Amino acid sequence: MTRVKICGVTDSADRDAVVTAGADAVGVIHGVPVDTPREVDEATAERLTDGVPPFVTSVLVTMPTTVQEAVRRIDRIEPDAVQVHDGLSPAEVGALDNRITQDIVAVVEADAPAIEDYAAHADALLVDSVDADGGGGTGETHDWERTRDLVDSLDVPVVLAGGLTPENVAEAVETVEPFAIDVASGVESAGGTKDHDAVERFVQNAKRTSEGAV
Numbered sequence: 001m002t003r004v005k006i007c008g009v010t011d012s013a014d015r016d017a018v019v020t021a022g023a024d025a026v027g028v029i030h031g032v033p034v035d036t037p038r039e040v041d042e043a044t045a046e047r048l049t050d051g052v053p054p055f056v057t058s059v060l061v062t063m064p065t066t067v068q069e070a071v072r073r074i075d076r077i078e079p080d081a082v083q084v085h086d087g088l089s090p091a092e093v094g095a096l097d098n099r100i101t102q103d104i105v106a107v108v109e110a111d112a113p114a115i116e117d118y119a120a121h122a123d124a125l126l127v128d129s130v131d132a133d134g135g136g137g138t139g140e141t142h143d144w145e146r147t148r149d150l151v152d153s154l155d156v157p158v159v160l161a162g163g164l165t166p167e168n169v170a171e172a173v174e175t176v177e178p179f180a181i182d183v184a185s186g187v188e189s190a191g192g193t194k195d196h197d198a199v200e201r202f203v204q205n206a207k208r209t210s211e212g213a214v
Ligand SMILES: O=C(O)c1ccccc1N[C@@H]1O[C@H](COP(=O)(O)O)[C@@H](O)[C@H]1O
Pocket: 007, 008, 027, 029, 032, 034, 036, 037, 038, 039, 061, 085, 128, 134, 135, 136, 137, 138, 139, 140, 161, 162, 163, 164, 182, 183, 184, 185, 186
């Protein structure tokens, strides 16, 4: 069954709604040099992460420029896993892996040249549509067939992100058959605020499809 991560929660009510909806992972965004309503400060990131219950994975989404910066952030916030956007080379992702106990999800574009190098060092790859600054949360889809090829050819789990919504997630899961899917802006009522009904529909549509009931 395809797992579901809901990303960019900014308060505990949204975090708890995501958990109640049945998501497998909750993403908290901190330490990104892009303008986004989904980023929270370090203390909030720590508090939101700490409140994620057992059997649900807390994920810190961040854009460090050095391994040291990433380690410092991860040590303070203590997520279950870290999603690294831009900034670190494949070798630096490998160096980070030697310094932390958490799994690393490396973010790549579907046609990036270094995909296999990242796959060699990361625990999973997340294929996203990124903006000119390397950030995510664009609300834009990309070529799902290309990501499907990566699912078929790579040994690491592949996560699909970018422009997913309750309306298109079933088709995305059927087309790509990813290990997991990830959404931020597609389940919001306003920037940084989750629409709880949309979160619920997103999780249901994703999981119903991957159970083969649609
Ligand atoms: O969501 C953001 O604002 C963001 C900023 C910087 C790095 C990553 C970010 N989000 C990630 O992008 C994916 C896809 O977003 P969307 O569904 O297209 O809005 C999201 O799931 C986050 O992992």
